[in-house]
Amino acid sequence: xxDKLPTELKENALFCLWRYEERNGKITKVPYQINGCCADATxxxxxxxxxxxxxxxxxxxxxxxxxxxxxxxxxxxCVAGGKLTxxxxxxxxxxxxxxxxxxxxxxxxxxxxALGLS
Numbered sequence: 001x002x003d004k005l006p007t008e009l010k011e012n013a014l015f016c017l018w019r020y021e022e023r024n025g026k027i028t029k030v031p032y033q034i035n036g037c038c039a040d041a042t043x044x045x046x047x048x049x050x051x052x053x054x055x056x057x058x059x060x061x062x063x064x065x066x067x068x069x070x071x072x073x074x075x076x077x078c079v080a081g082g083k084l085t086x087x088x089x090x091x092x093x094x095x096x097x098x099x100x101x102x103x104x105x106x107x108x109x110x111x112x113x114a115l116g117l118s
Contacts, residue, residue, distance in 0.1 A: 013067075016048070017059040018059060092110060
C-alpha cells in the first residue's frame with residue numbers, strides 16, 4: 001500500500017496513524033499514536049517509525065510528521081478530473097520532490113527535505 005513512499009522517508013521520517021471521525025458536524029482526519037491515544041502534530045514524541053505504523057490495523061491511513069529537515073506543502077482543491085491545475089503542476093515541477101494525492105482525491109502534498117536543517 002505504501003510502495004511509492006520513498007525509502008528515505010520510510011527509514012528516517014516519523015509517522016502517525018489517522019482515522020476519519022466526525023467532529024463538530026464535519027468529517028476530519030484525527031491523528032493517533034500507535035498506542036491508540038491521540039497524536040499531536042506538534043509533538044515529535046507522539047509519532048513513530050514507519051514500520052510500526054504501517055502494520056497497524058483499525059485506522060484509515062498514516063500521516064508523516066513534519067519535523068527537522070522534512071517539510072511539506074499542502075495544496076487543496078487542485079485536482080479535477082484526475083488532473084492538476086496549472087498552478088499546482090507548476091509548483092510540483094518546481095519543487096521536484098515526492099508528491100502524493102490527498103485522501104480526498106482533490107489535493108496534493110509535496111514532501112521535501114530542506115537543506116541545512118536537521
